[in-house]
Amino acid sequence: MGVVIALLVICAMFSGSFASDPDMLQDICVADLTSGVTVNGYPCKNAGNVSEADFFYEGLAKAGMTNTSMGSLVTPANVEKIPGLNTLGVSLSRIDFAVGGLNPPHTHPRATELAFVLEGQLDVGFITTANVLVSKTIKKGDIFVFPRGLVHFQKNNANVSAALISAFNSQLPGTQSIAVTLFASSPSVPDDVLTKAFQIGTKEVDKIKSRLAPKK
Numbered sequence: 037m038g039v040v041i042a043l044l045v046i047c048a049m050f051s052g053s054f055a056s057d058p059d060m061l062q063d064i065c066v067a068d069l070t071s072g073v074t075v076n077g078y079p080c081k082n083a084g085n086v087s088e089a090d091f092f093y094e095g096l097a098k099a100g101m102t103n104t105s106m107g108s109l110v111t112p113a114n115v116e117k118i119p120g121l122n123t124l125g126v127s128l129s130r131i132d133f134a135v136g137g138l139n140p141p142h143t144h145p146r147a148t149e150l151a152f153v154l155e156g157q158l159d160v161g162f163i164t165t166a167n168v169l170v171s172k173t174i175k176k177g178d179i180f181v182f183p184r185g186l187v188h189f190q191k192n193n194a195n196v197s198a199a200l201i202s203a204f205n206s207q208l209p210g211t212q213s214i215a216v217t218l219f220a221s222s223p224s225v226p227d228d229v230l231t232k233a234f235q236i237g238t239k240e241v242d243k244i245k246s247r248l249a250p251k252k
């Protein structure tokens with residue numbers, strides 16, 4: 037019996053440590069974003085150089101400009117913006133949507149996302165590895181969860197602009213936007229991979245590539 041309980045405790049500990057960023061080993065480790073030292077995360081600034089500014093960010097206070105090709109804009113508040121988040125395993129983003137705006141299908145390899153509707157209404161969904169779409173219309177004040185690593189999207193099909201505040205269990209969740217990843221990487225994914233994967237011709241592949249190419 038004791039052995040079983042010990043095993044359960046060990047399993048719980050390991051599942052915990054693999055579910056998010058590594059745990060911290062000290063009170064604070066404010067990121068030294070300018071250090072040339074490469075570690076998992078960022079090295080810590082000298083304690084004497086740490087100030088309240090390292091734990092502060094006002095970048096989510098205002099709506100982002102949504103005049104993008106997708107009609108949406110993600111404003112991250114991660115360790116790159118808030119150095120004090122280094123080793124703490126959390127971050128936020130604000131996502132603003134024009135009418136008709138889309139945050140196109142993407143994944144966060146390092147975090148689960150917990151989205152709170154700040155304004156408006158959104159049609160959101162994620163797709164499981166069993167290829168099941170889990171989707172819902174969410175409105176101001178609602179929360180929706182996008183499990184770590186699963187492809188998901190948000191679309192504003194209402195007639196007013198919308199905004200989300202999303203929380204992540206990573207200081208830097210990372211984002212791979214499916215279409216851009218496959219059709220606008222550098223160097224580019226070979227056409228023969230994309231024509232076979234999507235069962236389309238080279239002409240269609242080139243058309244998508246040119247539309248998604250970063251604007252110069």
Ligand SMILES: *[C@@H]1O[C@H](CO)[C@@H](O)[C@H](O)[C@H]1NC(C)=O
Nearest residue numbers: 068080081082083084085086
């Ligand atoms: C700490 O601040 C001083 C003065 O601004 C600077 O010279 C020094 O490089 C900083 N050290 C670190 C580790 O950031």
Ligand SMILES: *[C@@H]1O[C@H](CO)[C@@H](O)[C@H](O)[C@H]1NC(C)=O
Nearest residue numbers: 100101102103104105106251
């Ligand atoms: C969006 O509009 C602002 C000003 O209204 C402009 O400065 C910015 O360049 C525009 N962005 C895009 C992607 O068109």
Ligand SMILES: *[C@@H]1O[C@H](CO)[C@@H](O)[C@H](O)[C@H]1NC(C)=O
Nearest residue numbers: 135156157193194195196197
């Ligand atoms: C926007 O939608 C609301 C609720 O569906 C409706 O009452 C309103 O007339 C719509 N406004 C416009 C400008 O379409």
